[in-house]
Amino acid sequence: MPARDAAAELARRLTAAGHQALFAGGCVRDKLLGHEPEDYDIATSAVPSEVLGLFPGSNEVGAHFGVVIAKHGGHHIEIATFRTDGSYRDGRRPESVTFSTPQEDARRRDFTINGLFEVPDTGEIIDYVGGMADLKAGIIRAIGDAQARFTEDGLRLLRAVRFAARIGFTIEPATDAALRDCAHLLDRISPERIRDEFSKILTSPRRRAGVEHLVETDLIRHFMPEVLPMVGCEQPPEWHPEGDVFTHTMIMLGMLAPDAPIELCLAVLLHDIAKPPCRSIDPDGRIRFNGHDALGAQMAETILRRLRYPNHVIDDAVTMVSRHMQFMNVQKMRVAKLKRFMAEPTFDRELELHRVDCASSNGFTDNYEFLQAREAEFAAEPLIPPPLVTGKDLIKLGLQPGPRFREILEASVPLLVLTNEPTIRSACVRGCGFSRTSARSH
Numbered sequence: 001m002p003a004r005d006a007a008a009e010l011a012r013r014l015t016a017a018g019h020q021a022l023f024a025g026g027c028v029r030d031k032l033l034g035h036e037p038e039d040y041d042i043a044t045s046a047v048p049s050e051v052l053g054l055f056p057g058s059n060e061v062g063a064h065f066g067v068v069i070a071k072h073g074g075h076h077i078e079i080a081t082f083r084t085d086g087s088y089r090d091g092r093r094p095e096s097v098t099f100s101t102p103q104e105d106a107r108r109r110d111f112t113i114n115g116l117f118e119v120p121d122t123g124e125i126i127d128y129v130g131g132m133a134d135l136k137a138g139i140i141r142a143i144g145d146a147q148a149r150f151t152e153d154g155l156r157l158l159r160a161v162r163f164a165a166r167i168g169f170t171i172e173p174a175t176d177a178a179l180r181d182c183a184h185l186l187d188r189i190s191p192e193r194i195r196d197e198f199s200k201i202l203t204s205p206r207r208r209a210g211v212e213h214l215v216e217t218d219l220i221r222h223f224m225p226e227v228l229p230m231v232g233c234e235q236p237p238e239w240h241p242e243g244d245v246f247t248h249t250m251i252m253l254g255m256l257a258p259d260a261p262i263e264l265c266l267a268v269l270l271h272d273i274a275k276p277p278c279r280s281i282d283p284d285g286r287i288r289f290n291g292h293d294a295l296g297a298q299m300a301e302t303i304l305r306r307l308r309y310p311n312h313v314i315d316d317a318v319t320m321v322s323r324h325m326q327f328m329n330v331q332k333m334r335v336a337k338l339k340r341f342m343a344e345p346t347f348d349r350e351l352e353l354h355r356v357d358c359a360s361s362n363g364f365t366d367n368y369e370f371l372q373a374r375e376a377e378f379a380a381e382p383l384i385p386p387p388l389v390t391g392k393d394l395i396k397l398g399l400q401p402g403p404r405f406r407e408i409l410e411a412s413v414p415l416l417v418l419t420n421e422p423t424i425r426s427a428c429v430r431g432c433g434f435s436r437t438s439a440r441s442h
């Protein structure tokens with residue numbers, strides 16, 4: 001059953017029992033914008049014990065804040081009692097709530113476009129906060145005094161930027177000015193909540209405008225300050241006619257597909273994060289960024305761990321940052337090396353990073369086209385045949401790990417595998433320039 005039908009049925013049961021029940025907040029906004037809402041929230045005059053009585057088996061987590069989660073038709077629907085929030089001493093959540101009226105409930109919400117109600121059966125909109133006018137004008141405006149509302153809950157700073165980026169609205173001047181004045185309030189917000197909002201900004205189709213706004217308002221200083229030195233970090237104009245490192249990165253973000261995955265968006269944002277600390281100028285005036293890929297991978301890991309991203313996201317993004325310069329050498333790689341390079345699970349996303357890296361700067365497409373052609377060519381065979389002999393086997397044979405390990409693995413593996421005859425084995429090993437260490441072959 002569609003989410004809307006499931007929510008409407010629950011609302012009908014509440015009204016049949018004599019309570020008021022309205023769709024509230026994001027679902028009303030999204031439907032008016034022509035988007036299918038992801039989830040429906042119901043605001044009601046029924047108190048949690050009455051909601052639980054009508055919908056046995058509902059989850060009462062949050063019931064003391066007036067929130068009950070009901071399951072119906074395969075959906076989880078949040079049913080919240082009309083309420084006024086008490087004081088927010090910690091800048092994160094109210095200390096108490098008082099059950100109240102729809103007017104008061106609209107006024108506790110963050111932005112006018114999020115403060116609308118809808119009568120489920122008729123579709124009538126109930127607007128106590130001027131949300132309809134702002135929705136039509138494309139404006140994000142805090143309900144009441146913006147500074148006071150951000151001081152209550154600092155996460156709203158990022159929510160404002162997120163809604164602007166998601167739906168392409170403009171933040172009203174007083175609300176926008178308050179974003180700058182209140183940026184420090186993010187210091188009180190948990191990394192997990194910041195991560196979730198930031199990820200929604202970064203994965204939205206207007207991610208470039210969203211990140212630029214986080215920089216303009218200085219919000220980013222409070223959770224990812226490493227981005228700021230990219231602004232104004234000059235690059236060699238012959239390679240980067242588009243401008244400084246930040247401009248280059250923003251153009252790349254804007255070139256990604258609307259539904260680009262989070263680890264790719266993070267890798268693009270962070271691929272040149274170490275250019276500012278690695279920047280040096282030769283006596284002839286040439287600008288260099290030696291080692292920015294390796295240091296960038298370290299910095300990306302530090303940043304993403306701090307924001308509590310899951311390990312698989314961190315691993316993928318860090319791999320992409322650390323390898324992004326190797327794409328410049330792919331045409332010179334030997335086939336075995338190229339196949340190993342392309343066998344990395346992140347390769348397709350890295351190729352996309354490389355595409356936008358070039359498209360936003362020098363416009364070269366040769367490495368990209370070369371790799372696409374090789375991908376098609378190698379498609380018929382597995383990229384890496386399962387190894388017959390591994391480094392571990394060589395160590396067991398008594399060899400000391402070193403730079404020539406790879407060579408022996410590539411060159412001598414067939415012989416080592418084919419024979420158990422000790423003289424052939426050691427001749428083969430000697431042929432690769434290895435000397436025996438203490439252990440004996442077996």
Ligand code: ATP
Nearest residue numbers: 024025026027041108109110111114115153155156
């Ligand atoms: P989305 O679901 O797309 O993330 P949303 O606006 O629906 O956006 P939810 O977290 O689902 O956000 O919250 C539903 C409604 O609850 C919001 O529309 C808003 O009215 C209110 N709300 C949510 N978070 C806050 C907050 N931090 N401060 C004030 N009101 C909030």
Ligand code: MG
Nearest residue numbers: 026027039041
């Ligand atoms: Mg929602």
